[in-house]
Amino acid sequence: MYPMFVAMQKRIRYVLLLMTCCVIAIMGLQLYWNYQSYATTVANFQKDANVALENAANEELAIRHNQLVQKMEGWLADTSFITITCDIDNRDSVTVFKISDTHPRFKEDIGKEKTISMGIGAFTQKLRKITPEAKEIFIRHFANHHFRPDLEDGSIFYYTQGLGDSITVAFDESRVDKDKLASLYKGELEKLGVYSNFTINGKDSLSSNTFATNFVNTSLRRPFVKDLVKANLETPNAFYLKKMKWLIFSSLLLIAITLFCFYYTIKTLFNQSRLVAIKNQFISNMTHEINTPLSSIKVTAEALKQFELQKDDKNKYLDIILYQTDKLNKLTEEILENVKVEAIGFEVNEDLDIHHLIVNLIKDMGDHRGFSLGIESTDGPKKIKGNKLHLSRAIANIVENAFKYNLNEEPNVKVDIINKKDRVTLNISDDGLGIADEFKEQIFEQFFRIPTGNLHNIKGYGLGLTYAKKVITQHNGSISIVDNHPSGTIFSINLPVI
CATH class of the missing domain: 3.30.565.10 (Histidine kinase-like ATPase, C-terminal domain)
Structure with missing residues (x-):
């Protein structure tokens, strides 16, 4: 085997080793990047799913708070249910309002009135008899500045027996609107870039092959009473595949192209190596094929030059030269004919x-x-x-x-x-x-x-x-x-x- 061919084979092995290391490194980096992307996407998905449910639950609870505030305003405006009066506080010289049940349930409640001071900034008029305008201002102030904080604290304050009982019933009847919560939850998820199918379930629900958020308390009387709900979404894996499918496809395509190029390069290198071996064999064969008639022609020509030959002997030597020349001519013609057939x-x-x-x-x-x-x-x-x-x-x-x-x-x-x-x-x-x-x-x-x-x-x-x-x-x-x-x-x- 030729030394140059051996050296080339050695270089090819080194190149293949280097290429193999590069391909493994590229694939390793791609897999590592995909894993990091997967881990980050899953973690963000879980966090966003929980945050979105908390926000949606708070929004749904705020809607129910507004509904109860409107109910409170209705109760206070109903003179058959609540009586509102006012007077001037002699010590502070401000108008104070009093509320009481129009029809007390218990005898001991008769004459008992809840006094509420509006404060100078909120109401500056000094009245001893309530007017419709003053009553309207008082109702709005009471509902938003006294009753609403109670709702947010989840507590029931008996301003009067009738109001307290009505608030208690309203609290007991108020339950989370799961359809409304689902709509709000969908909107919160979309704000965070999460597009996933989900269901809203109670605390006793069980679901497999899904991701469950943390429980969120939707009770009006939280934290005193628990009314827990959670959301079940598609698994983070399914979400990741849906969200990152094009990136995953691009990554796999890049790996496939890299492997194909690696395979094609190896194939080309081996083909080149094989062609070199075939070329060397062809050169060796051609050298042998050409050398034989050339040697014969040379020996015959030297004999003609050195010796005085008879005409018959001379013709024999010339026939040998012609025969060997024909062989060389046939050899070159065959090679040229092969090239011609391939080319044109x-x-x-x-x-x-x-x-x-x-x-x-x-x-x-x-x-x-x-x-x-x-x-x-x-x-x-x-x-x-x-x-x-x-x-x-x-x-x-x-x-x-x-x-x-x-x-x-x-x-x-x-x-x-x-x-x-x-x-x-x-x-x-x-x-x-x-x-x-x-x-x-x-x-x-x-x-x-x-x-x-x-x-x-x-x-x-x-x-x-x-x-x-x-x-x-x-x-x-x-x-x-x-x-x-x-x-x-x-x-x-x-x-x-x-």
Whole structure:
């Protein structure tokens, strides 16, 4: 093996090691980033879900507070229920208001009035008899500055027996409006950027495969009485996938592209390495193929120069030179023809009798070879559209290989022509050693030869079968290899008929 090739193989291993480390690092960073994003999203989701429920519960409770404040204003305005009077405080010289039940429930409550001072800033008039305007101001002030703080504290204050009883009943009847709470909760979640399906449940509800928030007390009399609710949302995992699906997709796509590039680069490196090996083998084979006729020409030319030869002997030496020159010319022509076929192709416009073409080909090859070929045809002749020159060369290359690589003393090669409705099949079989499965696809690649080490006992340079496949493909045909049990190889060529 060439030192430069060994050095290149070593460099490739280093590059692959470095690339592997880089790919692992990139994938590791992507996975770490995704995990951090997942952990942050889940934590924020849980926090936002709880905060949103607390805010929604407070908003729903504030709505019920407003409703009770309106009820209080109605109770105070109802003269059949509550009596409101006023007088002037002699000590402070301010108007004070008094409230009492219009119809006391108990006798001991008769004459008992609750005195409430409005304060100078709130009411500056000095009245001994209440007016409608003063009563309206008092009711609003009482409901918002005395009763509302009691609601927010969750306490019931008996300003009168009737008011106290009414407030108690109102507290007992007031329950959280779950539909309203759900609507408010949805709005709070959307403010925080959380879009998730959810349900509002009581304290005894159980739900699996969901995320449950902390319980929130919705009782008017909190913290004295518990009326707990919670929300059940989709799991944080489902929320994360829904919210981050495009980022996850982008991350996975990036990883996939990275892996594909890694695979493609490795494949390219190995292909380049293999091509270098094939190139070196081709150069070695070509050098050997060219060196033999050149050496023969050189020796013959030196003999002609050094010795005085008779005309017959001189002609023999000249024939040797011409023969070796023809070999060199054939070699270069075959290489150039292969390049030409690959670069510009050729025309396929002749009507060819495949049976006649094979017979003539065998006849031409048999004239200078000591072998026999057999032809079997299951039907009459078939015509194909093709190029006689290139198709003949392609089939000849396959037949020559069948003899070239056959180690038997009397090689046996047979061509079977099988005519079918829309195509004709040529089976070229031999009784040689056969081709290993691992090389059956590679032998059609340019410059490839089955490895034999540094031996050159069989002439060739890895272009014949490549040329044959290109020609057959140009004819819209196909070529494949099958085993010829118990030994040998069959090249099967399929060509479309006219």
